[in-house]
Amino acid sequence: MSNKRPDGRRTVEVELTSVLSSVVRRSVAALAAVAALLAASVVTAGPARALTPLPGGKANWVVSVGHMDLATKNNFRNWVRLGYYAFKDDGTVTTNYWTWNQRDQPRRVDAMTANCGGAVPTCAVRTVDGFAGDPTGGYRGTFAHAADGRLAVTWTHDAAGTALGRPVTENWNLTTGLAGGRVAKIASPTFHGPVTDYVTVPEPGAFSAYANFGVGYGSNAPLDRTSRASMSQLVQDPRYNAEPYRGDFVVAKKQKVTNASIVAREKTGGDWTFGAAADPWRLCDGSPCMGWLQQNTSCQGVDKDRVRYIGEIGGGRRNTEEYWCQDLAQQQPCYLYNSHPRPMLQVIDDAGEFQGWVGVEAFAHVATSTGLPDGKWIDDYWGIFDMVSNDLQPRLPS
Template sequence: MSSVMRAVVTRWAGALAAVVALLATMLATAGPARAVTPLPGGKANWVVSVGYLNLATANNYRNWVRLGYYAFQPDGTVTTNYWTWNQREQPQRVNAMTADCGAEVPACAVRTVDGFTDDPMGGYQGTFDYTSDGHLAVTWTRTAAGTALAQPVTERWNVTTGLADGRAARITSPTFYGAYGNDVEIPAQGTFSTYANFGVGYGSNASLDRASRATMSQLVDDPRYNAEPYRGAFVVAKASSSDPATRTGIVGREGSGGTWSFGAASNPWKPCATSPCMGWLQPNTSCAGTDKDRVRYLGEIGGGRRNTEEYWCQSLAQGQACYAYNSHPRPMLQIIDDSGEFQGWVGVEAFTHVATSTGLPDSSWVEGYWGLFDMVSAALQPELPN
């Protein structure tokens, strides 16, 4: 071999050695590759409500509810941002918009729970994995800012896959679904979580931003949505009866939604003229008194998937156009499937009783109505009692 060729070979060998050394350094710095953790039901983005609901004899009306987003990553990490309300803090109703719907619908303020019109109130970072018996285990270890929690908390979810032809999935706490009535099984501490005992959520791979959200006009006019009777389960801490002498705080299960639909001629929901909302004067309800009509409103709030529902019995207004006191406010998040279609909501109710003389909370704890629910299309197969 000539001296020129030997020099070329030497230079190439040196360059190759340098490349090998650089790759070895990079691999050592990067550390071992992370294993891929399957997303729950194959879905990354979820809307979820959780809460702690118990008998008054067990928690003395210290119920709370939380509504937010879960975002899962293939590396086994998960984050949440949420809104939360505690019964003992007596959160109040706030005006979100005006329901100028026309016709017989009262032109009143549509109210939601204080804080839901603002940015999320909190968040967590954590990890997720699967137990040997197939449950999804979500463990929160840090705040949204990255501060380590003094005590990590785990949620242990049942997972239902293949909903809406595979375009959505669901997670539930062990006793979220069941028969309607006043004897809901309250899971023992740690069965679902050490800090919460009920929860429900739905996931897909659609984005969680505002662009994915169905509008009020779509719910009324779009044939994909306006003929669907959205229904589900509502687990709620409430009074055992209307008898002041004997009632106490219990946990019951009711149905959410109903057999009505947004576009049916017999259920004339009216879009608001200047606000992103709609209203309906629902006839022949369970409201007390001779006036059985119930006023219902539904509106869009802020960014993301936020909606809010409010309803009240028209008889409570006592001849006035609007009822300013003890309505049912329900913050909700829309469920959107992989194809971008609306499939319903998960939500919470945070009902603080106020005095009709002042409009201020009166610490009448037994009058509270605190719960969480899903209200969904048939394609999401809610487990309703026969």
């Protein structure tokens, strides 16, 4: 029987069916090839990578660490380090930092001029040599959350990627949920405690094999200069100017009565505020700094007043503090010798609000005749500290 109708429709239908069948066969083959390729890719890539939770959910940290011990144990080889830690959810961490060693006897250098007016002396605000420049070192490494809740940070390479001869680990106590969840904290196990002239120095490895004290605060605010609070904000902004910033200071120094080398714990900050109505800090004219003449302090001598300055320096979160007892100036407007220089980094929370500082002190004693280090190691001060808002629940030493 013929498949052809007079109008040719049957022939067209047969031909169309043949064409469609061919297209379907080619499509099925193509899909099968794609599926095979995808399957091969999955096998090659392996299982999906598990993410490592950020410490307290925070990526960007300001941290100070150091090694302070009795002179009988380290012969005045104390050191301090201040810098940034940046964590990633792939389990890696990097740091870049400024570091100072007591044996190098770093000098105080002028950072800016504090022309604040009033009773505040117009003097140079000084910092520790090197802090105005680029970071002086860095590490790369990994981090993990231990079963006991501590955070283990292991440095394996230097900043250039060269493997260290021996990896070093820091075992931090981690505190989360500060400032309504906007800040987290890390501290070495014995950083906090009572005010005392006799802090027990932990054995090597209790915190780290190379450092024995540390403290840091983290958030997800950027670490660049855009996040830094200005001096005018600290003095004038009601979010900050009525807040007492306080904390702990662990320091290697001389015991005043016995003249022995000790590791002590002191208070930082106090009940004073930047914007106190009766006695506020004063903004500098022409420099990003502020100054204050703090009256009736613990300074020795006839004049009990203490001169204090804080200023912005360099980029990132950097500030610098300097203070000295006015009596030491001996009727001169400025004291040029053994002031207390303190490099600091601001703590900024997830909302971009200022919450205080972590910092270090690198005080090398100098001769008043030359202004140069005189090798009186016992008169140096080397330590690390935090000075933070009540929102960060500072463990105020009693």
